[in-house]
Amino acid sequence: xxxxxxxxxxxxxxxxxxxxxxxxxxxxxxxxxxxxxxxxxxxxxxxxxxxxxxxxxxxxxxxxxxxxxxxxxxxxxxxxxxxxxxxxxxxxxxxxxxxxxxxxxxxxxxxxxxxxxxxxxxxxxxxxxxxxxxxxxxxxxxxxxxxxxxxxxxxxxxxxxxxxxxxxxxxxxxxxxxxxxxxxxxxxxxxxxxxxxxxxx
Amino acid sequence: xxxxxxxxxxxxxxxxxxxxxxxxxxxxxxxxxxxxxxxxxxxxxxxxxxxxxxxxxxxxxxxxxxxxxxxxxxxxxxxxxxxxxxxxxxxxxxxxxxxxxxxxxxxxxxxxxxxxxxxxxxxxxxxxxxxxxxxxxxxxxxxxxxxxxxxxxxxxxxxxxxxxxxxxxxxxxxxxxxxxxxxxxxxxxxxxxxxxxxxxx
DNA sequence: AGCTGGCCGTGACACCTGTCATCCGGACCG
DNA sequence: CGGTCCGGATGACAGGTGTCACGGCCAGCT
Numbered sequence: 478x479x480x481x482x483x484x485x486x487x488x489x490x491x492x493x494x495x496x497x498x499x500x501x502x503x504x505x506x507x508x509x510x511x512x513x514x515x516x517x518x519x520x521x522x523x524x525x526x527x528x529x530x531x532x533x534x535x536x537x538x539x540x541x542x543x544x545x546x547x548x549x550x551x552x553x554x555x556x557x558x559x560x561x562x563x564x565x566x567x568x569x570x571x572x573x574x575x576x577x578x579x580x581x582x583x584x585x586x587x588x589x590x591x592x593x594x595x596x597x598x599x600x601x602x603x604x605x606x607x608x609x610x611x612x613x614x615x616x617x618x619x620x621x622x623x624x625x626x627x628x629x630x631x632x633x634x635x636x637x638x639x640x641x642x643x644x645x646x647x648x649x650x651x652x653x654x655x656x657x658x659x660x661x662x663x664x665x666x667x668x669x670x671x672x673x674x675x676x677x678x
Numbered sequence: 679x680x681x682x683x684x685x686x687x688x689x690x691x692x693x694x695x696x697x698x699x700x701x702x703x704x705x706x707x708x709x710x711x712x713x714x715x716x717x718x719x720x721x722x723x724x725x726x727x728x729x730x731x732x733x734x735x736x737x738x739x740x741x742x743x744x745x746x747x748x749x750x751x752x753x754x755x756x757x758x759x760x761x762x763x764x765x766x767x768x769x770x771x772x773x774x775x776x777x778x779x780x781x782x783x784x785x786x787x788x789x790x791x792x793x794x795x796x797x798x799x800x801x802x803x804x805x806x807x808x809x810x811x812x813x814x815x816x817x818x819x820x821x822x823x824x825x826x827x828x829x830x831x832x833x834x835x836x837x838x839x840x841x842x843x844x845x846x847x848x849x850x851x852x853x854x855x856x857x858x859x860x861x862x863x864x865x866x867x868x869x870x871x872x873x874x875x876x877x878x879x
Numbered sequence: 880a881g882c883t884g885g886c887c888g889t890g891a892c893a894c895c896t897g898t899c900a901t902c903c904g905g906a907c908c909g
Numbered sequence: 910c911g912g913t914c915c916g917g918a919t920g921a922c923a924g925g926t927g928t929c930a931c932g933g934c935c936a937g938c939t
Contacts, residue, residue, distance in 0.1 A: 489782040489785075489789060492786020494690075496786070497694040581691055582689050585696070619885065621885080631871060632867020632870075634865060634926090647889060648887050651886095654928060664833055664834075664926090664927090669833075670832060846919080848920085849918060854897080855897055855899090858898095
């Protein structure tokens with residue numbers, strides 16, 4: 478019997494996944510959480526062996542949660558699930574210590590198999606995503622550029638961003654200009670979207 | 679036995695919801711589709727009585743799909759499910775002929791009850807969302823403003839938007855300026871986000 | 880000790896954007 | 910019929926934005 482922890486911020490999806498996986502006779506959902514920063518504690522308390530982690534979560538995202546699990550509970554394996562593409566996430570998830578990476582677009586029947594493989598110590602990675610992540614390569618952005626791009630995601634004016642990060646307005650423009658060049662965009666909003674799509678944020 | 683159709687673009691979520699609802703002895707999932715424009719045909723072929731529709735779908739969104747079901751299959755009821763807030767969606771979903779509106783944040787156990795109520799001819803609406811939709815009121819945007827805002831969602835420059843809709847650059851700026859005023863924003867990106875959050879797009 | 884590269888800042892310049900005033904045509908309504 | 914509203918357009922102006930050149934600081938590497 479494989480003991481599972483589910484982490485997803487949407488209660489309905491979480492409950493539905495639990496129903497799906499509980500149908501398997503060799504799987505048992507022993508914990509469910511809706512926030513990334515509750516994963517480690519719940520996994521420890523419930524004695525989970527595999528954690529199914531969504532990326533988009535309040536508190537702590539799924540990748541950082543996988544890293545925390547890796548650090549605090551070395552024997553527990555993580556399987557990261559996310560909504561779509563975002564090839565860059567694959568690389569970061571694996572580097573964070575996740576054993577698998579699955580998109581929510583895969584057929585439901587394959588999920589249980591992915592869990593079993595991860596539990597057995599194998600790596601499970603969506604082949605299409607793996608290929609894309611190799612094509613795009615790692616992020617060329619510096620830490621500052623990444624930080625500023627995340628603040629530019631919602632289209633905030635430069636002045637606002639500069640105030641939030643306590644930098645000069647000109648400096649922010651320079652960093653963002655560099656990021657625009659590296660992403661091949663022409664606007665900071667466009668650069669931010671491209672970077673996010675590639676998982677560089 | 680209530681015959682159900684599931685529509686969600688993410689196969690994993692779709693399958694999981696099917697597993698969840700099939701656990702109920704009085705419910706039966708008779709059709710699953712991943713696109714909005716396949717809903718009516720699948721509902722007709724399978725003899726579904728209630729359609730569970732996600733809003734974000736390729737082809738046709740859940741609200742328009744509900745309207746199509748209403749028009750083509752008057753006896754079939756629709757229950758719209760979406761990821762979060764977006765109060766304006768509630769109003770539009772109901773106007774489109776949906777019998778219910780549920781967010782993916784609700785506990786999994788309540789979903790089956792919502793389906794039963796909708797099947798019985800009752801209206802099911804998340805109370806928090808209903809309250810918010812009353813506070814925000816209907817969209818004050820004109821059709822043009824709405825159209826231009828959707829093109830402004832990704833942060834495209836005015837020139838690009840003008841070319842896409844075959845309008846003068848100045849006209850686009852004027853409409854967007856009006857939209858910015860109505861949303862209380864200071865940038866077209868911000869206005870676009872606000873309008874989307876309120877379901878005005 | 881030099882070189883490199885990231886980070887921070889300034890200044891200048893061309894261009895883009897948001898706002899306002901003003902105009903015209905059509906549709907709708909009292 | 911006149912009033913009102915929306916769509917479309919123009920022109921002008923202040924302020925925001927992207928780019929570039931330049932300088933300075935610091936860490937790491939040769």
